[in-house]
Structure formats: C-alpha cells, structure tokens
Amino acid sequence: MKFVIRNIKRIIRLFFALQLTGIFKLFRNYNRKSKNVILVPTYIKGYFLNSLEHDFVLAGVLVNAGKDYRFVHVSKYKKIRDSFVIYNPHEVFGEGYVNYSKRLTEIVKDLELNKNSVFYPSSDIEWWENKTFMHQKFELLGVRCPETHVIPLDNYSTELNLPLAFPFLIKEEHSCAAQGVHKVNSRSEFDKIVNSDSFKHRNENIIIQKLIKMHRDLRVILIRSEIVLHYWRVNPSDEWKPTSTSHGSNVDFVTFPEQWRNYIINTFEKLNITTGAFDITWDDDDLSTEPYFLEISPSYQPNPPMNVVGKGFTYGQWKKKLLMKDSWDEHYIRIIYSIKEKLLLPIIKKSRQ
Numbered sequence: 618m619k620f621v622i623r624n625i626k627r628i629i630r631l632f633f634a635l636q637l638t639g640i641f642k643l644f645r646n647y648n649r650k651s652k653n654v655i656l657v658p659t660y661i662k663g664y665f666l667n668s669l670e671h672d673f674v675l676a677g678v679l680v681n682a683g684k685d686y687r688f689v690h691v692s693k694y695k696k697i698r699d700s701f702v703i704y705n706p707h708e709v710f711g712e713g714y715v716n717y718s719k720r721l722t723e724i725v726k727d728l729e730l731n732k733n734s735v736f737y738p739s740s741d742i743e744w745w746e747n748k749t750f751m752h753q754k755f756e757l758l759g760v761r762c763p764e765t766h767v768i769p770l771d772n773y774s775t776e777l778n779l780p781l782a783f784p785f786l787i788k789e790e791h792s793c794a795a796q797g798v799h800k801v802n803s804r805s806e807f808d809k810i811v812n813s814d815s816f817k818h819r820n821e822n823i824i825i826q827k828l829i830k831m832h833r834d835l836r837v838i839l840i841r842s843e844i845v846l847h848y849w850r851v852n853p854s855d856e857w858k859p860t861s862t863s864h865g866s867n868v869d870f871v872t873f874p875e876q877w878r879n880y881i882i883n884t885f886e887k888l889n890i891t892t893g894a895f896d897i898t899w900d901d902d903d904l905s906t907e908p909y910f911l912e913i914s915p916s917y918q919p920n921p922p923m924n925v926v927g928k929g930f931t932y933g934q935w936k937k938k939l940l941m942k943d944s945w946d947e948h949y950i951r952i953i954y955s956i957k958e959k960l961l962l963p964i965i966k967k968s969r970q
C-alpha cells in the first residue's frame with residue numbers, strides 16, 4: 618500500500634510540475650537542436666525510481682524565461698558542445714556507481730572542457746554527497762564541525778586505536794537523508810559495521826564523529842549568500858536519533874537564531890559555492906554556544922513551509938497524506954520551482970542561448 622501511495626504522490630507532483638508552464642508551452646518550446654540542455658537519467662528505470670518532476674521543474678524555469686530546451690540522456694553527454702547544461706544531481710546519478718559523486722564531477726568537468734556552461738559547475742558539485750571531501754575542506758577553511766576523524770579503510774584492523782570515546786557516530790562517505798549515519802555504542806558494534814561487506818563496498822574511508830547532545834538542528838538554504846529558507850527539525854523523543862522528518866521530527870519554519878545569521882552567511886561564503894543547504898546544531902541545543910556545521914549539500918530537497926498548528930496532524934503526517942490541493946507535494950513543487958528559478962535566472966540571462 619505504501620508503495621502505491623508513494624507512486625500516486627509522485628504522479629501528483631508530476632502533475633503540478635507540468636502545470637508550472639502548461640503542457641502546451643512545454644511542447645511548443647521543445648527543440649531537438651536547442652542549446653539549452655537538461656541532462657536526464659540514462660535508464661528508464663531511473664525515471665521511475667527518481668521521477669520526472671524535477672526535470673520538468675527545470676524545463677519550466679527555462680520555458681517561463683522564454684527559452685527553448687531539450688532533454689539529453691546523461692550517457693550521451695560527450696556529444697554536447699557550446700551549450701547551457703543543467704541537471705538534477707540525484708536524478709542523473711541515483712545509482713550505478715559506488716562513488717557516484719566522483720563520477721558526476723568527472724562528467725561535469727568533461728562538459729566544461731567541451732565549452733559548455735554547466736550548472737551545477739564542477740566546483741559546486743564536488744561537494745555533493747561526498748563527506749570525506751567535505752570534511753577535508755571544512756578543516757582547510759575553518760568551518761566548525763564536531764570533532765571528526767577520517768580513517769582510510771585500508772588502515773582498519775580490530776586492534777586499531779579509536780580517537781573517540783563511545784558512543785560516537787560513523788558517517789558513510791555518501792550518506793544522505795541520514796541513511797548512512799550510525800550511532801555506535803561499543804567496539805563490537807563498531808567492528809560489525811565497518812567489517813561488513815556492504816560498508817566496505819560503499820566506503821574508502823571510515824568517518825567517525827563526536828556525538829553532539831542535541832534534539833534539533835537547523836536546515837538553512839542559501840543562494841548566493843542569501844538565506845532563502847530555514848527550518849528547525851526537532852526530535853520530540855528523549856533519545857538521540859537523526860532529525861529527518863522521516864524519523865518523526867517536528868518542523869518549525871518560523872524561529873530563526875538571528876544572532877547567528879551573519880555567522881552562517883560568512884561560513885557559507887568561505888565555501889565558494891552558488892547554493893547549499895547547511896545542517897547546523899548546537900551543544901545541548903543551547904543557542905548561546907558556537908554552532909556546529911554538520912553538513913553542506915549543494916543539492917537538497919527542501920520541506921515546504923506549512924503551519925500545521927491546530928490542523929490536527931503533524932508535519933510528517935501531512936507529508937504522507939494523499940491530497941491534491943494544498944498537499945505537501947503541491948507545495949514541494951512550488952518551493953523547488955521558486956528556488957531553481959532564483960538560482961538559474963541570473964545564469965540564464967547571462968547565457969548566450
């Protein structure tokens with residue numbers, strides 16, 4: 618049943634994505650020779666796994682800016698030249714390569730060598746789902762994060778001395794949505810995870826990080842140094858768990874720690890990327906302490922703002938509801954459209970195509 622609902626919701630999102638321009642305009646502006654290229658997943662399977670809505674949101678931004686466009690399968694990227702190329706990272710590379718973030722960066726670098734103007738550029742996309750790179754950069758640039766150690770998997774043995782006391786977190790290199798974040802309480806738990814074939818298959822390094830005592834973190838989305846969306850994700854239970862809404866967190870779009878606004882913007886500026894979503898947290902949830910940056914991701918799937926107070930359901934329940942009007946899905950398409958538009962319009966205006 619869950620599977621069916623998930624797919625109906627996907628179709629609902631596609632419906633709203635097509636409505637951004639209307640199907641007629643989408644057809645009219647499609648041009649097989651267009652210099653505005655949207656890279657799309659290689660396999661038909663990819664479409665069903667990742668859905669088409671994100672690609673049509675990009676098409677919507679181009680069409681509403683008066684441009685034509687075409688879709689090109691990522692497998693044919695070598696044929697693209699002198700064009701303006703845009704893509705959704707998680708769409709293009711949902712699976713297939715273990716180190717898909719590295720592979721995608723290589724593809725974008727090739728596109729750039731072929732005189733294409735690409736968004737995301739390689740300098741932005743190398744940050745995507747690539748935690749070893751991210752932590753090396755954080756250290757270099759002085760971005761404050763919880764004490765982190767990156768240990769090459771080749772150095773691992775059951776005798777290896779661990780620089781952190783239990784409990785701490787293991788973070789897999791390409792984790793997203795907290796799927797590769799493990800709390801470990803003991804040496805035997807640690808060895809079990811690190812020694813598993815699946816871990817070895819997915820990781821070249823073991824990233825371990827001090828566990829911060831916290832029940833909430835702040836997601837802040839920035840575009841060119843402007844904060845465009847922020848929300849707290851609050852874990853209502855006493856016990857630690859990741860604050861993603863899939864784990865039952867509540868969401869607060871209103872409160873913002875103003876005293877940290879400039880600090881957050883300045884930290885973002887150090888990274889030299891166009892856009893990104895930070896996950897930020899505080900020791901003991903105490904806003905008078907200096908924040909920790911847990912993560913930056915140049916690609917993100919934001920939760921759309923909605924005030925659920927007095928509505929009789931939680932944000933997480935709203936997200937799962939099967940609705941058309943005022944559904945999470947409708948608001949989601951609208952927010953990603955407005956974010957992509959803000960991100961891409963200045964680049965589209967400058968591009969020759």
Ligand SMILES: Nc1ncnc2c1ncn2[C@@H]1O[C@H](COP(=O)(O)OP(=O)(O)O)[C@@H](O)[C@H]1O
Binds near residue numbers: 797860911
């Ligand atoms: N050092 C930490 N201490 C406490 N909680 C953490 C820590 N790092 C991450 N978390 C929690 O786990 C979630 C996922 O971690 P994150 O590093 O963002 O990985 P992912 O890339 O999988 O989202 C965070 O949103 C936060 O709730």
Ligand SMILES: [Mg+2]
Binds near residue numbers: 794795896912
């Ligand atoms: Mg995260």
